[in-house]
Amino acid sequence: MKKSPLPVQNVHRSDKNVGGGKEALVKLLRWHFGHADFRGKQLEAIQAVVSGRDCFCLMPTGGGKSICYQIPALAKPGIVLVVSPLIALMENQVMALKEKGIAAEYLSSTQATHVRNKIHEDLDSGKPSVRLLYVTPELIATKGFMLKLRKLRDRGLLNLIAIDEAHCISSWGHDFRPSYRQLSNLRDSLADVPMLALTATAAPKVQKDVIDSLSLRNPLVLKSSFNRPNIFYEVRYKELIDNAYTDLCNLLKSCGNICAIIYCLERTTCDDLSLHLSSTGISSAAYHAGLQSKLRSTVLDDWLSSKKQVIVATVAFGMGIDKKDVRMVCHFNVPKSMESFYQESGRAGRDQLPSRSVLYYGVDDRKKMEFLLRNSENKKSPSSKKPTTSNFDQIVRYCEGSGCRRKKILESFGEEFPVQQCKKTCDACKNPNQVARCLEELTTTASRRHNSSRVFITSSSDNKTNEGEYSEFWNRNEDGSNSDEEISDSDDGADAVKSIAGPKLSKKLGVDEKLVLLERAEEKYYERNKQVKKSEKNAISETLRESSKQRLLNELTRVLQLLGVEEIDSQNASEFLENECYRKYSKAGKSFYYSQIASTVRWLGTASRDDLMTRLSSVVSYAKGEEPSGESLPMTEPVENIEQEDINTYATELQVDEPTQLLVTSPSRSPIRLPEIPSFSEFVNRRKMKHSTEVSDGKKPAKIMKLQ
Ligand SMILES: Nc1ncnc2c1ncn2[C@@H]1O[C@H](COP(=O)(O)OP(=O)(O)OP(=O)(O)O)[C@@H](O)[C@H]1O
Numbered sequence: 001m002k003k004s005p006l007p008v009q010n011v012h013r014s015d016k017n018v019g020g021g022k023e024a025l026v027k028l029l030r031w032h033f034g035h036a037d038f039r040g041k042q043l044e045a046i047q048a049v050v051s052g053r054d055c056f057c058l059m060p061t062g063g064g065k066s067i068c069y070q071i072p073a074l075a076k077p078g079i080v081l082v083v084s085p086l087i088a089l090m091e092n093q094v095m096a097l098k099e100k101g102i103a104a105e106y107l108s109s110t111q112a113t114h115v116r117n118k119i120h121e122d123l124d125s126g127k128p129s130v131r132l133l134y135v136t137p138e139l140i141a142t143k144g145f146m147l148k149l150r151k152l153r154d155r156g157l158l159n160l161i162a163i164d165e166a167h168c169i170s171s172w173g174h175d176f177r178p179s180y181r182q183l184s185n186l187r188d189s190l191a192d193v194p195m196l197a198l199t200a201t202a203a204p205k206v207q208k209d210v211i212d213s214l215s216l217r218n219p220l221v222l223k224s225s226f227n228r229p230n231i232f233y234e235v236r237y238k239e240l241i242d243n244a245y246t247d248l249c250n251l252l253k254s255c256g257n258i259c260a261i262i263y264c265l266e267r268t269t270c271d272d273l274s275l276h277l278s279s280t281g282i283s284s285a286a287y288h289a290g291l292q293s294k295l296r297s298t299v300l301d302d303w304l305s306s307k308k309q310v311i312v313a314t315v316a317f318g319m320g321i322d323k324k325d326v327r328m329v330c331h332f333n334v335p336k337s338m339e340s341f342y343q344e345s346g347r348a349g350r351d352q353l354p355s356r357s358v359l360y361y362g363v364d365d366r367k368k369m370e371f372l373l374r375n376s377e378n379k380k381s382p383s384s385k386k387p388t389t390s391n392f393d394q395i396v397r398y399c400e401g402s403g404c405r406r407k408k409i410l411e412s413f414g415e416e417f418p419v420q421q422c423k424k425t426c427d428a429c430k431n432p433n434q435v436a437r438c439l440e441e442l443t444t445t446a447s448r449r450h451n452s453s454r455v456f457i458t459s460s461s462d463n464k465t466n467e468g469e470y471s472e473f474w475n476r477n478e479d480g481s482n483s484d485e486e487i488s489d490s491d492d493g494a495d496a497v498k499s500i501a502g503p504k505l506s507k508k509l510g511v512d513e514k515l516v517l518l519e520r521a522e523e524k525y526y527e528r529n530k531q532v533k534k535s536e537k538n539a540i541s542e543t544l545r546e547s548s549k550q551r552l553l554n555e556l557t558r559v560l561q562l563l564g565v566e567e568i569d570s571q572n573a574s575e576f577l578e579n580e581c582y583r584k585y586s587k588a589g590k591s592f593y594y595s596q597i598a599s600t601v602r603w604l605g606t607a608s609r610d611d612l613m614t615r616l617s618s619v620v621s622y623a624k625g626e627e628p629s630g631e632s633l634p635m636t637e638p639v640e641n642i643e644q645e646d647i648n649t650y651a652t653e654l655q656v657d658e659p660t661q662l663l664v665t666s667p668s669r670s671p672i673r674l675p676e677i678p679s680f681s682e683f684v685n686r687r688k689m690k691h692s693t694e695v696s697d698g699k700k701p702a703k704i705m706k707l708q
């Protein structure tokens, strides 16, 4: 239901006695939002902008920044323009405002044309009814829209431009958006309209960058403390617990039916972990950019409406999500910087009630992150300012240091914090001896593991070109495909869908992902072309072969480097291995081929130098310019006239026998041997022999298999 507007407020730009407007502003706050009073620096920010002054407002996550531009929109006739980085964020806020009876709208290309037209008509009318208009930075950069804003300004109707999540303008920030850079022109185009920049990113260089980039004029700089006293901070050490999945499950269960967010680095971990939690009765769902956008919306809705309790997500999830009762935010992998950690953990306890931040720290994870950061640092152009490894050191110190966690967080933002004020609200202050013991044990474990050579980063395909897998973890900054009106959020599943439909797969995607997408693309294709023969559907495409080669090459390069093997040419070796899989399985079909590639990648991850030299001996010879020795593993010949039953049995046995878990969790890899997985023809032959024996024993008639 629409609320009638309050009587005209005594608050306007020329008001010399701005403090006199306080009562009126509080009245608006109570009337429209039901809050008793302003929090922290809200009032100061509002009074500054209403009086026409620029303002830079730094408040912690959940601090109540939105009110700082929402109240000014209600204080006098006219419009407040809000620039926001995500469509989802705009939608949420507009919906919430409309529910309160406040005339708010957003403009985005996702809306139906008639809806957009209606908003434009309203803006063009002499007396627009809209009070808050949310837009994307891309739209502001268009000439047509800028013209419209100038007209509004000329009619005295543009009261304020609020830049929400203003840190997105800074490449020092953790969420840099190139499109935000275009906002630098605002000051020139709309010189006399006050600007309000809002962010929860506290790094001093980001603040300066935001103020400079937006050319804020003598802004009132407001900074609130970043302390979140209602969040208990804790670190758990993966090396010191038997199974992190189980530990997390137990932790969640011990807290009851709470609402939680679990952040993971990789999409596959989100899927796996969510499945695991669900299997133990915890209501959870995965959320990442690899999901189709429709599914993501459902997951989000279910979580927001508390149908699902736990969301297991990459960092694609979170910015602007205003769910008050999140009781726990858990980082299942180490975050890339203190800033990211603060933002993400800050999504807990927005209702100010006691909440928890739990970070699972693993040395493997740390190495993986360091590797990725180094890689991204190497790729940076000299002009790029993206922070990488040095920011990561802060979070490593947070985990590996013994002092108060809260102090470490706040000091990393330049805020002094006396330890006694923590009042045992972090594990290091609550149980200092226990934390010290853990750290000691961690040091011992890590150094022991170090000595046993190849120990770290065992869990998955952490190869160099797989950054796409982690793309959500980086700034959303390589999304140069901005349309005029659309937000180029690379955390939108539409990317994935587009790349399925498109002729080429995005270079940003990792190899594993490409394979999955390829498979999905093929499925789609065959769905549409039902008449295509089944055998064709099972065919192994050239693209799939190329991706497989790349996947093997990535793993090989890593492994050869780790083991210091120089005699093997990784390019030749990857082709050799792929060809081996292809020769064995081209006739058995794509699934067999794919599964063999996967086993080979796993084998590479565990192979010793001798294993590699033996299996790849022919490639070793080639690399030295010698004749091939012909001593590589004997090739099994392809199979013809395959019986479906054999395929099924083989597939079942293959799955049961694969010791993936063992490989992933073992600290020392050399003594572990993969049980030999028979090739399909070996398997068929064994069965054939078994059948023959049975026949000769008078049990069953033999099945005739024609083998080449
Ligand atoms: N003065 C107030 N009194 C009580 N609650 C408030 C007040 N101001 C804001 N809130 C509530 O605080 C919560 C967080 O507000 P808001 O979403 O504006 O935070 P934010 O600073 O923008 O956070 P983020 O950085 O995550 O975007 C909201 O639920 C809001 O209703």
Ligand SMILES: [Mg+2]
Binding pocket: 065, 066, 164, 320
């Ligand atoms: Mg906000």
